[in-house]
Amino acid sequence: DEFDGPCIKTDIPGPKSKELLRELNALSATHEVQFFCNYEESKGNYLVDVDGNIFLDIYMQISSLPLGYNHPALLKMLNDPANMSTLVNRPALGNLPPADFPQRVQNSLMAVAPKGLTNVKTMACGSCSNENAFKAIFMWYMTKQRGGAPPSPEELESCMYNKSPGAPDLTLMSFTGAFHGRTIGCLATTHSKAIHKVDIPSLDWPMAPFPQLKYPLEEHEAENRAEERRCLDQVHALFREYNSAGRPVCGVVVEPIQAEGGDNHASPAFFRELRAITREYGAAFLVDEVQTGVGVTGSWWAHDLWQLDDPPDIVTFAKKMLGGGYFHTEEFRANSGYRIFNTWLGEPSKVAMCEAVVKTVQEENLLENVRQAGSVLLDGLKDLQMKYPTQLENARGLGTFLAIDCMGGETHRNKIVADLKMKGIQSGGCGERSIRCRPALIFQPHHAEMVVNAMDEVLAENA
Amino acid sequence: DEFDGPCIKTDIPGPKSKELLRELNALSATHEVQFFCNYEESKGNYLVDVDGNIFLDIYMQISSLPLGYNHPALLKMLNDPANMSTLVNRPALGNLPPADFPQRVQNSLMAVAPKGLTNVKTMACGSCSNENAFKAIFMWYMTKQRGGAPPSPEELESCMYNKSPGAPDLTLMSFTGAFHGRTIGCLATTHSKAIHKVDIPSLDWPMAPFPQLKYPLEEHEAENRAEERRCLDQVHALFREYNSAGRPVCGVVVEPIQAEGGDNHASPAFFRELRAITREYGAAFLVDEVQTGVGVTGSWWAHDLWQLDDPPDIVTFAKKMLGGGYFHTEEFRANSGYRIFNTWLGEPSKVAMCEAVVKTVQEENLLENVRQAGSVLLDGLKDLQMKYPTQLENARGLGTFLAIDCMGGETHRNKIVADLKMKGIQSGGCGERSIRCRPALIFQPHHAEMVVNAMDEVLAENA
Ligand code: FES
Numbered sequence: 001d002e003f004d005g006p007c008i009k010t011d012i013p014g015p016k017s018k019e020l021l022r023e024l025n026a027l028s029a030t031h032e033v034q035f036f037c038n039y040e041e042s043k044g045n046y047l048v049d050v051d052g053n054i055f056l057d058i059y060m061q062i063s064s065l066p067l068g069y070n071h072p073a074l075l076k077m078l079n080d081p082a083n084m085s086t087l088v089n090r091p092a093l094g095n096l097p098p099a100d101f102p103q104r105v106q107n108s109l110m111a112v113a114p115k116g117l118t119n120v121k122t123m124a125c126g127s128c129s130n131e132n133a134f135k136a137i138f139m140w141y142m143t144k145q146r147g148g149a150p151p152s153p154e155e156l157e158s159c160m161y162n163k164s165p166g167a168p169d170l171t172l173m174s175f176t177g178a179f180h181g182r183t184i185g186c187l188a189t190t191h192s193k194a195i196h197k198v199d200i201p202s203l204d205w206p207m208a209p210f211p212q213l214k215y216p217l218e219e220h221e222a223e224n225r226a227e228e229r230r231c232l233d234q235v236h237a238l239f240r241e242y243n244s245a246g247r248p249v250c251g252v253v254v255e256p257i258q259a260e261g262g263d264n265h266a267s268p269a270f271f272r273e274l275r276a277i278t279r280e281y282g283a284a285f286l287v288d289e290v291q292t293g294v295g296v297t298g299s300w301w302a303h304d305l306w307q308l309d310d311p312p313d314i315v316t317f318a319k320k321m322l323g324g325g326y327f328h329t330e331e332f333r334a335n336s337g338y339r340i341f342n343t344w345l346g347e348p349s350k351v352a353m354c355e356a357v358v359k360t361v362q363e364e365n366l367l368e369n370v371r372q373a374g375s376v377l378l379d380g381l382k383d384l385q386m387k388y389p390t391q392l393e394n395a396r397g398l399g400t401f402l403a404i405d406c407m408g409g410e411t412h413r414n415k416i417v418a419d420l421k422m423k424g425i426q427s428g429g430c431g432e433r434s435i436r437c438r439p440a441l442i443f444q445p446h447h448a449e450m451v452v453n454a455m456d457e458v459l460a461e462n463a
Numbered sequence: 464d465e466f467d468g469p470c471i472k473t474d475i476p477g478p479k480s481k482e483l484l485r486e487l488n489a490l491s492a493t494h495e496v497q498f499f500c501n502y503e504e505s506k507g508n509y510l511v512d513v514d515g516n517i518f519l520d521i522y523m524q525i526s527s528l529p530l531g532y533n534h535p536a537l538l539k540m541l542n543d544p545a546n547m548s549t550l551v552n553r554p555a556l557g558n559l560p561p562a563d564f565p566q567r568v569q570n571s572l573m574a575v576a577p578k579g580l581t582n583v584k585t586m587a588c589g590s591c592s593n594e595n596a597f598k599a600i601f602m603w604y605m606t607k608q609r610g611g612a613p614p615s616p617e618e619l620e621s622c623m624y625n626k627s628p629g630a631p632d633l634t635l636m637s638f639t640g641a642f643h644g645r646t647i648g649c650l651a652t653t654h655s656k657a658i659h660k661v662d663i664p665s666l667d668w669p670m671a672p673f674p675q676l677k678y679p680l681e682e683h684e685a686e687n688r689a690e691e692r693r694c695l696d697q698v699h700a701l702f703r704e705y706n707s708a709g710r711p712v713c714g715v716v717v718e719p720i721q722a723e724g725g726d727n728h729a730s731p732a733f734f735r736e737l738r739a740i741t742r743e744y745g746a747a748f749l750v751d752e753v754q755t756g757v758g759v760t761g762s763w764w765a766h767d768l769w770q771l772d773d774p775p776d777i778v779t780f781a782k783k784m785l786g787g788g789y790f791h792t793e794e795f796r797a798n799s800g801y802r803i804f805n806t807w808l809g810e811p812s813k814v815a816m817c818e819a820v821v822k823t824v825q826e827e828n829l830l831e832n833v834r835q836a837g838s839v840l841l842d843g844l845k846d847l848q849m850k851y852p853t854q855l856e857n858a859r860g861l862g863t864f865l866a867i868d869c870m871g872g873e874t875h876r877n878k879i880v881a882d883l884k885m886k887g888i889q890s891g892g893c894g895e896r897s898i899r900c901r902p903a904l905i906f907q908p909h910h911a912e913m914v915v916n917a918m919d920e921v922l923a924e925n926a
Pocket residue numbers: 124125126127128129183587588589590591592646
């Protein structure tokens with residue numbers, strides 16, 4: 001059973017956290033450490049720290065824990081001795097998969113595969129999922145260019161020196177405000193914060209504007225439609241510009257809701273047209289669901305809500321799926337060995353844990369729970385922005401994937417997040433001035449009320 | 464207890480593996496699958512497949528299992544209920560580390576830290592370890608260029624568009640035949656096989672020749688010295704060329720023994736001079752020990768054998784360390800938050816498993832075991848190349864990190880690897896025509912004799 005509510009006894013970080021921070025800092029840079037945790041004592045929606053403080057956690061390890069802390073279904077799975085060998089003997093999964101792997105993939109990943117995507121490749125994190133999806137797109141594109149023929153001897157030789165034609169000057173389009181990871185390939189498509197990118201060499205790839213919509217969406221339909229039109233026109237323009245410069249745009253990567261970039265939304269119509277444009281230019285459409293996937297919007301995948309007739313070519317996942325990977329259509333299968341490969345290719349134990357998550361979400365009807373708890377939380381945020389019209393605006397989101405903007409900018413946002421922590425609410429920021437809610441799928445309406453009440457107190461003290 | 468020896472009952476892959484392959488292939492490309500395994504039944508040096516075949520495994524999941532299958536020390540660690548919450552509650556390690564994390568890092572990674580490297584960053588695989596090491600090098604270089612000042616407003620703005628000065632045109636030198644991973648940044652420094660690289664856009668970074676030495680090394684000292692001189696002269700030339708073209712070489716990345724590229728060795732003197740050259744040009748020296756680390760050469764790190772006065776700036780690891788990361792000097796610490804970061808930053812359970820490995824290697828004196836078993840195996844390979852002078856040459860290596868070349872090229876090598884499999888020896892290829900031995904640290908002299916005898920039979924049948 002969970003705790004009754006949060007309970008803060010010390011400063012945050014408390015004295016024990018501070019001591020551990022000194023210890024760790026002697027070995028490793030620790031700029032990002034908030035406090036140290038007691039994960040054994042943490043339960044459900046509540047995170048316990050080493051000083052005995054108890055937080056209601058609506059951030060859930062950067063949105064990566066689907067069922068909160070110490071969920072019985074996961075404990076049971078891991079306590080099963082039959083699963084022990086999976087953990088101890090991590091295989092080179094591409095070469096020597098375990099006997100139960102096909103069935104496990106069927107019961108976990110394929111049980112929630114996006115409509116139209118019949119294939120899956122497992123990976124270990126969001127970055128390698130996106131990196132390999134990019135590679136799959138470039139291989140698909142060049143194979144098409146060659147009419148299905150294998151690479152020429154000249155291509156095979158020149159690629160060894162990173163030179164064309166073997167290492168061709170291909171590009172991938174992304175959007176302002178996007179976040180797709182931090183390895184060098186992913187980073188070329190990430191544009192959320194300068195500090196992630198500065199000083200790192202990159203690739204000259206096209207970046208289209210992501211719509212900057214006005215909220216609430218239903219009150220600004222005409223303006224928002226015009227803004228989306230402007231962005232889609234730019235997508236067209238960039239395709240023409242790069243293609244005619246001999247630097248073909250082979251694909252477009254997009255998040256259904258820009259998460260790290262500030263919870264920026266666009267309409268289903270925007271994404272449907274984006275899909276049509278990629279089709280028109282012979283480019284791939286890659287949907288990055290690393291943060292939006294696994295039920296947080298009230299559907300398993302956020303892009304389910306777009307009602308596409310023509311599905312995405314590739315959908316990447318990680319975080320709440322507990323391992324990474326990408327779903328894809330038959331067309332995007334590697335056409336020979338060792339083109340999409342690495343030593344581990346993810347981990348069978350993560351697939352087994354994902355299976356437990358998929359079953360739990362179904363058995364406990366958690367998507368319905370997300371819709372209910374999310375609606376209580378969003379209504380609460382909307383009430384707060386009415387009550388504090390000089391502090392908050394733009395409450396928005398789907399399911400429990402919610403955010404609100406702080407009108408005093410970054411400093412104001414950081415103060416509210418810090419003040420919430422002192423009231424026992426563990427939240428997080430995104431973009432320049434947004435607070436994001438990323439609770440687990442077991443977050444319930446009564447938790448939402450606690451969050452709203454705590455926020456009300458914080459805002460009143462700040463008023 | 465282990466099995467008495469290998470035992471092959473079916474074709475490889477056997478009928479059950481073939482059936483599972485059909486199942487998996489309906490969901491995912493499977494070009495690289497060899498057979499399916501029964502990891503519960505596998506023990507020590509022996510891998511059991513789903514058809515009941517038993518292999519003596521000298522490849523150990525692409526060199527990634529340090530203690531073989533189901534080692535009691537790892538089973539014990541994972542069966543400890545206190546470790547269960549580590550597995551179930553994977554944290555965002557950079558933000559909210561578990562209470563025992565500083566101590567765990569101390570007992571595992573820092574207990575085997577290369578001399579002079581006082582800091583460590585945990586990562587999840589070899590690729591993100593190298594990608595982040597590259598980023599740390601670029602940040603260090605640009606911070607030096609600015610005399611320690613933070614990035615300028617112009618740098619912060621331009622980097623968002625992947626443009627200079629914020630995304631500067633910096634380069635990193637690597638070697639012909641190198642393998643440093645397959646994400647797009649790593650792939651720019653990987654030059655082992657065209658199929659890994661072709662069709663993927665890359666970065667125009669300098670590639671120096673890696674020495675192609677004659678074996679046995681002790682019989683070709685003068686020629687080998689001249690070959691190493693040639694390569695080091697090229698390193699100088701590339702530094703001058705790229706630096707004067709305004710595309711500064713910020714670092715050099717090198718494997719102590721090129722593994723995937725064909726087990727190519729160079730002398731300690733070569734690496735000492737390479738270190739001195741990087742120092743001379745103000746570039747970082749990055750040693751990639753992803754495959755050579757963790758005792759396989761008879762010392763914990765292969766570069767220990769170089770006896771450097773001036774240690775490497777960064778050493779990356781993964782595979783047998785069970786998680787990834789990099790050691791570095793104080794100078795290479797990120798100078799502000801979120802520059803070297805991702806959601807998971809590795810995993811505490813992998814650090815805990817690494818701790819069990821470090822302890823076991825010490826308690827069971829496994830480095831000494833590696834030296835003994837390796838010497839029996841290398842002597843055996845040398846005898847075989849004497850006995851079959853038209854089939855084998857260039858037996859070479861350190862510890863159990865051994866290889867031998869097949870004189871009939873790739874086809875010949877692939878046949879020997881396949882024939883060995885039918886005799887119950889699971890080995891692997893590398894480079895164009897080499898067989899590589901990558902057993903676990905628990906591989907003993909009597910296992911080495913079994914390998915040599917099986918190889919003798921295969922070669923006799925091929926003669
Ligand atoms: S890049 Fe994904 S785990 Fe290393």
